[in-house]
Amino acid sequence: xxxxxxxxxxxxxxxxxxxxxxxxxxxxxxxxxxxxxxxxxxxxxxxxxxxxxxxxxxxxxxxxxxxxxxxxxxxxxxxxxxxxxxxxxxxxxxxxxxxxxxxxxxxxxxxxxxxxxxxxxxxxxxxxxxxxxxxxxxxxxxxxxxxxxxxxxxxxxxxxxxxxxxxxxxxxxxxxxxxxxxxxxxxxxxxxxxxxxxxxxxx
Amino acid sequence: xxxxxxxxxxxxxxxxxxxxxxxxxxxxxxxxxxxxxxxxxxxxxxxxxxxxxxxxxxxxxxxxxxxxxxxxxxxxxxxxxxxxxxxxxxxxxxxxxxxxxxxxxxxxxxxxxxxxxxxxxxxxxxxxxxxxxxxxxxxxxxxxxxxxxxxxxxxxxxxxxxxxxxxxxxxxxxxxxxxxxxxxxxxxxxxxxxxxxxxxxxxxxxxxxxxxxxxxxxxxxxxxxxxxxxxxxxxxxxxxxxxxxxxxxxxxxxxxxxxxxxxxxxxxxxxxxxxxxxxxxxxxxxxxxxxxxxxxxxxxxxxxxxxxxxxxxxxxxxxxxxxxxxxxxxxxxxxxxxxxxxxxxxxxxxxxxxxxxxxxxxxxxxxxxxxxxxxxxxxxxxxxxxxxxxxxxxxxxxxxxxxxxxxxxxxxxxxxxxxxxxxxxxxxxxxxxxxxxxxxxxxxxxxxxxxxxxxxxxxxxxxxxxxxxxxxxxxxxxxxxxxxxxxxxxxxxxxxxxxxxxxxxxxxxxxxxxxxxxxxxxxxxxxxxxxxxxxxxxxxxxxxxxxxxxxxxxxxxxxxxxxxxx
Numbered sequence: 150x151x152x153x154x155x156x157x158x159x160x161x162x163x164x165x166x167x168x169x170x171x172x173x174x175x176x177x178x179x180x181x182x183x184x185x186x187x188x189x190x191x192x193x194x195x196x197x198x199x200x201x202x203x204x205x206x207x208x209x210x211x212x213x214x215x216x217x218x219x220x221x222x223x224x225x226x227x228x229x230x231x232x233x234x235x236x237x238x239x240x241x242x243x244x245x246x247x248x249x250x251x252x253x254x255x256x257x258x259x260x261x262x263x264x265x266x267x268x269x270x271x272x273x274x275x276x277x278x279x280x281x282x283x284x285x286x287x288x289x290x291x292x293x294x295x296x297x298x299x300x301x302x303x304x305x306x307x308x309x310x311x312x313x314x315x316x317x318x319x320x321x322x323x324x325x326x327x328x329x330x331x332x333x334x335x336x337x338x339x340x341x342x343x344x345x346x347x348x349x350x351x352x
Numbered sequence: 353x354x355x356x357x358x359x360x361x362x363x364x365x366x367x368x369x370x371x372x373x374x375x376x377x378x379x380x381x382x383x384x385x386x387x388x389x390x391x392x393x394x395x396x397x398x399x400x401x402x403x404x405x406x407x408x409x410x411x412x413x414x415x416x417x418x419x420x421x422x423x424x425x426x427x428x429x430x431x432x433x434x435x436x437x438x439x440x441x442x443x444x445x446x447x448x449x450x451x452x453x454x455x456x457x458x459x460x461x462x463x464x465x466x467x468x469x470x471x472x473x474x475x476x477x478x479x480x481x482x483x484x485x486x487x488x489x490x491x492x493x494x495x496x497x498x499x500x501x502x503x504x505x506x507x508x509x510x511x512x513x514x515x516x517x518x519x520x521x522x523x524x525x526x527x528x529x530x531x532x533x534x535x536x537x538x539x540x541x542x543x544x545x546x547x548x549x550x551x552x553x554x555x556x557x558x559x560x561x562x563x564x565x566x567x568x569x570x571x572x573x574x575x576x577x578x579x580x581x582x583x584x585x586x587x588x589x590x591x592x593x594x595x596x597x598x599x600x601x602x603x604x605x606x607x608x609x610x611x612x613x614x615x616x617x618x619x620x621x622x623x624x625x626x627x628x629x630x631x632x633x634x635x636x637x638x639x640x641x642x643x644x645x646x647x648x649x650x651x652x653x654x655x656x657x658x659x660x661x662x663x664x665x666x667x668x669x670x671x672x673x674x675x676x677x678x679x680x681x682x683x684x685x686x687x688x689x690x691x692x693x694x695x696x697x698x699x700x701x702x703x704x705x706x707x708x709x710x711x712x713x714x715x716x717x718x719x720x721x722x723x724x725x726x727x728x729x730x731x732x733x734x735x736x737x738x739x740x741x742x743x744x745x746x747x748x749x750x751x752x753x754x755x756x757x758x759x760x761x762x763x764x765x766x767x768x769x770x771x772x773x774x775x776x777x778x779x780x781x782x783x784x785x786x787x788x789x790x791x792x793x794x795x796x797x798x799x800x801x802x803x804x805x806x807x808x809x810x811x812x813x814x815x816x817x818x819x820x821x822x823x824x825x826x827x828x829x830x831x832x833x834x835x836x837x838x839x840x841x842x843x844x845x846x847x848x849x850x851x852x853x854x855x856x857x858x859x860x861x862x863x864x865x866x867x868x869x870x871x872x873x874x875x876x877x878x879x880x881x882x883x884x885x886x887x888x889x890x891x892x893x894x895x896x897x898x899x900x901x902x903x904x905x906x907x908x909x910x911x912x913x914x915x916x917x918x
Contacts, residue, residue, distance in 0.1 A: 218760040225765055245415050285760070295758050302760060306748040311404045327772040329744050330702045332401025332572035334579055342404050345411055349449075350605065351392040 197274075202241040207258045210273045211237060211301070214261065217285045218298060219305045225326035228305060232317045236308040237301070239315070257297030264288055312336055353623065353630040360386040360601075361917070363622050363635035365608045365650065368452020369902045370641035370886030372586030376503075377910035379594040383917065386601045386633055387591075388624050390642070391448030393604040394455070396588070399577030403743045406576045412456060413445035418803035421645070424812040432812065436800055444811065444852040446643060450604055451587025453643070453853065454899065458574035459555035459583055460736055461506050462896035463497050463904075465517045465714060466490035467731070471785070471892050475731055481787035481816050482673055484891050487863045487872035488908075494520055496904035496911070501525055501553075504903055505561065505584040508553030508707075515714040526558045529567055529705045533698035534686075534778060534837065538708040538737055541836035547712040552736060554707065555584035555899065564588060569703030571742040586903075606631075609806055611638065611654040611663055617880045619663075625804055637917065641886035641906070644674060648794040648858040648888065649809040651876075664859065664869045664876040671794035674811065675857040676850035677894035678819035679733065679782030682830050683740070684839025685775040691838075699776055702742065706778075710735040710829055714895065716822070724821050732822060733784030733895035735830040740777035747771060778839055780830040782823050786850070786894040787816040794858050815848035856887030856898050873912045874905070885909050 197209035212234050221227030228234065241251050265273040265284055276284065288294030309323035314336055318324065324331055339348045346352040361383040364371050371387070379385045394412070405411045414420075420438040427433045437443055447453030467474055469486040477483060498521050500506060507526035510519065528551060542549040556573070560566045565580035573583065581588045594600040605626060612621040612632070619638045624631055640647050648671040652662035664670050688696045713720070713732040721730045740747065751768045752759050759767060786792075791814025796807040827844040834842045862868025865877035874889050876882045885906045887898050 219765065220761055222762045222765065224762065224769060243409075245409065245417075247417055289758050289760065298760065299752060299758055302752050302758075302764075303749060306745060306752075307404070307408065310744040310748060311408070312402055314402075315404060324744075326769070327744060329772060330571070330742070332570050332576070332742060333568075334400050336400040336402035336405065340398050340400055340405070341402070342409055342411065345398065345405060349392040349394050349398055 200238065202238055203255075203258070206262070206272070206274055207255070208234075210258050210261050213273075213281055214285060214298070214301065215305060217282055218302050219309075226309070226322040228308070230319060230322050231305070231308040232319060233305045233308040236315070236317045237304050240304060253297070254300065257293070257301070260293060260297070261288060264291075264294075314338070314341055353632055356386075356631065356633045358384075358386075358633075360384045360633065360635040362386070362637050362639060362913075363388065363633055364639045364641065365622060366390075366452060366641040366643070366647075366886065367450050367591060367602065368447075368586050368641065368643065368886065369454045369899050370643075370906050371452070371639065372454070372504075372590035373903060373906035374639050374641070374883075374885055374910050374913070375600060376590035376594045377907065377914060378917075379597045379600040381914055381918070382597075382599060384599055384601075385594065386635065387450075387603065388606040388608050388622060388633065389450050389452075389602060389604050390607045390646075391450065391452075391604065393450040393602065394577065396577070396579060396581055399455075399579050401570060401572045401576055401579075403745055406456075407743060408745060410443065410445075412447050412449060412577075413443065414448055416443065419445075419808070420800070420802070421808055422797045422800055422810040424810060426814065434797075434810065436808075442852075444645060444809075444855075446853045446855075449587075450602060451585045451591060454555075454585040455577050455583070455587055456575050457555065457583070457585070457899055458738075459899070460897050461508070461553045461555045461900045462709070462711075462734060463517050464490070464493075464893065464896060464901050465515060467715060468893055468895065469493075471731060475729070478787060478816070478818055481789055481818065483787065484860070484862065484867070486891060487861060487868075490517065493901070493904050493908060494518065496907040497900065499907050500900055500903045503907075504555065504589040505557040505564070506553050506555055506900070507558040507567075509551050511548065511551045513548040513550050513711065515711045524553060526561075529554055529556060529558045529707060530569065531707055532701055532704040532739070533695070534737075534739075535706055535708050537837040538706070538833060541833045542708075542710070542712075544836055545832060547710075550709040550711045550734075552707040552709045554705065557582050557584065563592065571703035574741060575743075607804070608642075608650060609653060609804065611640075611650065611882070613654075613656060613658045613663070613879070615658045617878060619879060619882050637881045637883070637913065639883045639885055639909075641884070643886055644855045644858045644888045645794050645809050645811060647884060647886055648674075649796065649807075651859070652794075652796050653806060663882065664878055666878055667866055669860070669867070669869050671858050672790075673788035673857050673860050673891065674792045674794055674855065675786040675788050675890065675892070675894060676792075676813075676852075677854035677897065678784045678786040678815065678848075679823045679894075680827060680844055680846035681779060681781050682827055682834070682842065682844030683777050683779035684831075684834040684842035685777055686837070686839050687775045689774065690840075706737045706739060708737045710826075710833070713826060713829055716825065720825065724825050726821075730818075730822065731785055731895065733782060733826050735826050735833075736781045736783065737830075737833070738779055738781065740779055744772070778834060778837070780834070780844075782826045782830065782844075782846070783854075783897065784819060784822045784826060784895050785892065787818055788857060788860075788892060789814060789816050791815075813850050815850070820846055820848060854894070854897060856890040856893065856902075859884050859888035860891035861889040862891065874909050883909055883913070 199205040308317040508524040567582035608624040610623040716732040797810040859869040861870035
């Protein structure tokens with residue numbers, strides 16, 4: 150487990166390299182990496198870990214934003230239950246996804262940080278929970294914020310409702326909550342999104 | 353360029369509903385047939401009900417980074433503006449794979465009716481629309497509609513109604529699929545309104561046949577491949593049988609970019625890319641069926657000194673009079689609290705079909721037409737009822753909006769939970785004629801190219817205001833039925849935005865080469881051995897989905913080819 154101090158020291162390095170990583174990291178590495186990219190919890194304090202796609206600060210912003218958008222309020226699964234953060238990261242590894250769409254996801258995180266500084270004169274990671282809620286309410290009323298949050302929500306919905314073979318919707322928790330009857334047959338490993346192109350000879 | 357030394361009797365470009373009957377009939381008759389299909393060969397075992405693959409990431413169509421279209425539509429000032437689909441959420445691909453988009457169809461099968469073949473002589477001219485009569489009649493096509501029922505597989509039951517089209521056979525070869533209790537309610541509602549509901553047919557078999565299993569009521573048809581082979585795709589119903597003859601060769605991932613002529617009104621070679629290499633194949637007769645837009649693109653790209661405007665384009669008609677299906681979508685919510693427990697249990701049953709349609713206003717009489725501003729009877733259309741699709745993502749995505757306000761947090765979660773557990777949404781789709789106009793056509797874009805460096809198709813998508821008036825009238829009929837069966841929050845969206853999966857025209861057939869691209873047998877007027885057998889030939893239409901007509905016409909052309917080639 151990383152310590153908070155060492156993670157924060159690495160932020161600059163990750164900022165410098167992140168776009169290079171987004172362009173070069175292939176889909177093969179996805180599942181194994183994402184398993185390692187989750188946040189660490191220590192002494193009741195969550196430590197946000199940098200990874201191939203996000204700095205620790207960015208990781209914190211997106212995870213806390215996801216939590217506001219789809220809260221753990223006792224009604225259905227939380228974003229952790231459905232691995233919404235893992236799914237968000239997985240999108241960056243998709244080589245079929247357009248580069249500008251990936252950069253848009255990152256830009257939204259950075260714009261959120263900028264807005265935090267503009268509105269509260271402090272970084273997002275220094276905001277209280279109440280301030281984070283206020284910040285999300287604020288950006289939801291801006292043009293860029295509404296569009297970006299909407300995109301983030303769509304990815305949360307994917308984590309809620311697509312097949313658990315993608316390491317989301319764990320134990321079908323999303324389907325169970327929605328009383329959704331899945332279709333049959335469900336995908337097997339060789340015909341998942343990451344493998345089907347090879348399976349059908351389209352790669 | 354690598355040449356295939358075999359000379360085939362027939363080379364077919366494309367393998368969907370317009371190609372399948374040709375491939376099947378000619379292979380069966382002993383002709384050597386080669387099929388060049390742009391997409392991969394996805395077999396039944398490769399299909400699952402994975403929403404990420406089928407709907408969210410468009411695995412079944414080309415990546416728009418590599419292959420896309422340019423769409424020309426009017427902005428709010430009424431000016432035509434172009435945008436590449438690469439840079440928008442629009443997608444004009446409909447399933448690139450062996451068997452084409454027929455693998456992914458919902459398979460609502462309706463025949464066209466006799467009046468569809470003679471719109472001009474029945475209703476007269478409409479200002480701004482290029483309406484013509486077809487060079488064939490319903491009677492010419494009827495035996496082939498019947499053939500599709502049997503050979504491709506159509507389930508249903510004939511229940512006479514006010515616009516029932518003539519049939520040469522008594523009933524469908526496959527009994528109707530099982531329906532939800534709601535179908536009875538819709539029947540009753542129709543009766544209450546004074547007309548009979550159409551019991552809709554489907555291109556899905558209800559009992560097993562040869563290698564095909566019957567429908568297993570998964571509830572996932574449209575956009576998904578079928579895992580029992582019950583869906584009557586070209587691949588399952590026709591290509592698999594053609595392959596068994598030993599006379600059919602299918603080459604997947606083969607993108608045809610040029611048809612070479614001999615300077616004497618004949619095609620001699622189809623040139624294509626395979627694994628980034630240029631290849632070619634020779635044949636005696638060529639058939640193109642890549643769906644309307646790509647068929648036009650191929651003809652226009654096949655320019656040379658003999659055909660400087662593109663093949664068949666001597667009169668600059670290739671790409672003109674592209675049509676879609678006009679109409680829109682309506683719906684309402686059936687809240688479980690409004691019904692007793694037993695009824696709810698029936699209503700909630702997944703996988704069962706609705707299969708009911710209104711065709712009572714396929715023709716709108718003078719009185720009703722006057723009420724919406726016309727002086728005489730006009731052509732109407734079809735209202736098809738269906739449940740909201742089973743896949744959850746569209747419902748979730750819609751839930752996040754309340755008007756233009758983005759919902760999130762507990763408010764959003766509550767809304768989602770209620771939507772999924774407290775109601776079932778019944779919808780209807782309206783199909784009415786998309787009038788052919790000078791503002792709906794395909795050309796080649798002069799700047800944008802695909803990953804091979806070839807110009808992409810540019811599509812102007814203008815519509816005629818007449819289409820919206822008809823659709824609005826039909827919407828009222830659908831809404832009334834929903835009201836009677838107890839639906840709430842009923843609404844309809846009508847617009848001039850086309851459904852890209854309902855596209856035909858662009859190479860209309862006719863008897864006069866000055867006003868049509870194809871003759872009545874769908875041969876390019878100016879080329880002796882080139883046939884177009886997808887929906888491109890259709891000069892007018894849209895009041896029913898096109899698939900059954902495309903299959904039937906392709907069987908009709910097969911019949912013609914068998915006569916002249918033997």
